[in-house]
Every structure is written in C-alpha cells, then in structure tokens.
Amino acid sequence: MKYNVIHRGDDVSFELMQRFHELAADSGLLLDEQSPEIVLSIGGDGTLLHAFHQYSDQLDNIAFVGIHTGRLGFFADWKPDEVEHLARLMHESAVSGNLQVVKYPVVEVQIITETGVETHLALNEFTLKGVEITLVAELHINDEPFETFRGDGICVSSPCGSTAYNKSLGGAIVHPSLDAIQIAEIASINNRVYRTLGSPVILPKHHHCDIYPKSKQNVLVAIDHLNVQRNDIVSIRCMVAAGRKVRFARFRPFPFWSRVREGFIGYDLK
Ligand code: NAP
Ligand code: MN
Secondary structure, X not given: OEEEEEEOOOHHHHHXXXXXXXXXXHHOOEEOOOOOOEEEEEXXXXXXXXXXXXXXXXXXXXXXXXXXXXXXXXXXXXXHHHHHHXXXXXXXXXXXXXXXXXXXXXXXXXXXXXXXXXXXXXXXXXXXXXOOOOEEEEEEEOOEEEEEEEEEEEEEEOOHHHHOHHHHOOOOOOOOOOOEEEEEEXXXXXXXXXXXXXXXXXXXXXXXXXXXXXXXXXXXXXXXXXXXXXXXXXXXXXXXXXXXXXXXXXXXXXXHHHHHHHHHOOOOOO
C-alpha cells in the first residue's frame, strides 16, 4: 500500500511523521508522494484541507486519514499515542486488500469570468465576501432569481464543512451521507430596503445556485483555507460535485454524531 504524510510543520507533528515512516517501513508500506493510496494528515483540520487540495485531482484513488496534534481536528480520528495502532491496522488492511472507506460529498465551485470557467472543489466551503464595501449580489437558485443579498458575504458549505464556518453562521449540521450543499448568510443587512430570506437553505444534488456579484465589485473569494481577491467575476455556480467525493479511510468506526459530540460538547455526558 502506497502512502504519503502531510503534516502541519510543528515539532510534534514532524516527529510523529518520522515515527510513522519508521513504522510504515517495518510494515511494508511504501512512501509515494505522487500517487499515494492513503494520505495521512498530521495536525489539525487545516492540515487536512491542505492535503485535500494537494490531491484534489486524484480523489478517486486516495483515502485520507488524520492524526490530530493539539487542535480541534474534527476530520482526524486518531490521537498521537495511537500511531502504532494506526500503522498496524493499515498494514493489516494492506495485507487483506480490504480498505474500508466512507465517501462524502464536496462542493463544486465554478467561477465564471468574461474569459472562461474555472472549476474548483471545496471540502468545507466556498465563501464570497465584499472587500471595501458590503457585498451586493444576486442569488439565483436553479436559474430562478431568489434574492438580492447585501451584507458581509455568503457561505456555501458541504456536509463535511457544515461543522466549520457554516456552524458559526447558525447553519445546520448536515450528515455527510446526504448529498447536499448549504447556503448560509454572513451578516445580511435586512430592513425595508434590503431583504434576504435570513435562514440557511439546503439544496439537494442536481440543484445549483448562482451568485452574481454587482458588476466591477472587488470581492474576496475563499475555497476552504485559500483566499483571493478578484474583480473579474461574472458569477459563481455552486452545486454538489457530481461523481467526485472525498474518501476517508475508516480503520475503526467513528460515527459522525459521536464526532460532533466529542468536537463540540465534550466527552462527559452528564
Ligand atoms: P482555522 O482558523 O484554524 O479554522 C478555524 C477552526 O475551524 C479551527 O478550529 C479548525 O480546526 C476548524 N475546522 C476546520 N474545518 C472544520 C470542520 N470541517 N469541522 C469542524 N471544524 C473545522 O483555519 P484552517 O485550519 O485553515 O481552516 C479553514 C477553515 O476555517 C475554513 O474552511 C472555514 O470553515 C473555517 N473558518 C471558520 C470561521 C468561523 O467559524 N468564523 C471563519 C473563517 C474560517 P483545527 O483547529 O483543527 O484547524
Ligand atoms: Mn486550523
């Protein structure tokens, strides 16, 4: 089984990576940065987002797994002191040829400019924000005008990302077995003049939304942790990515709702 490790860059994560390489060599796992079957992320969720984007053109062939070192690590199932256990389970799955994976939907983001269409995938979310002034944008759902948004911005998240920025915006947490995207408002201005729905909206697959920023507006476009400022955008289309999913290796069960409870409520249920 071919693997690669992406780490956060701190000493703890670096040492864990070294340790994993030793264990992997003893277990017959092969380091392959170009075409790994397993990508181990050591760090926080941000590290996993980096790993996802590094390999976003090979999603069908890669299963991600995470060890969290210190941070929230919502995506990461494993603790640093479990690295031996994880390496052993990986070895066993390599020997048996039986790798258990879960597949979760991601957001397809099409950025349309006068010169063409750029397609990106977001593991967590796409956000659009204003720069000097509040964002003004038309939101269409399935090619029908829905509302004119005025405010700080719009967030379109995947179920995996529903526990990230979306959650801070009052969005719902969506189980990743649902093929859906969620549109959440970031501080919309609502008064007699400007009106938006005010509630997060969840779209199923095969639906799409288009956001048309007011022309010539400087906007901040973010896909997960990657931010760029642009002034050439005609519109942005978001939908559940068809046929492309992120795969996580499950060497042991860790149900989504347990993950949510551990991440946000804590271990001790009274
Ligand atoms: P960051 O500032 O470290 O991320 C903010 C927090 O979100 C961190 O605690 C991070 O966990 C956590 N997180 C990331 N993805 C998550 C997920 N799917 N479920 C639950 N928590 C998650 O920046 P970053 O590590 O580069 O992550 C970028 C992400 O930050 C963006 O995709 C966006 O979702 C999120 N963000 C949130 C807000 C907000 O809530 N107001 C604002 C901007 C961005 P770790 O500590 O393990 O990294
Ligand atoms: Mn982070």
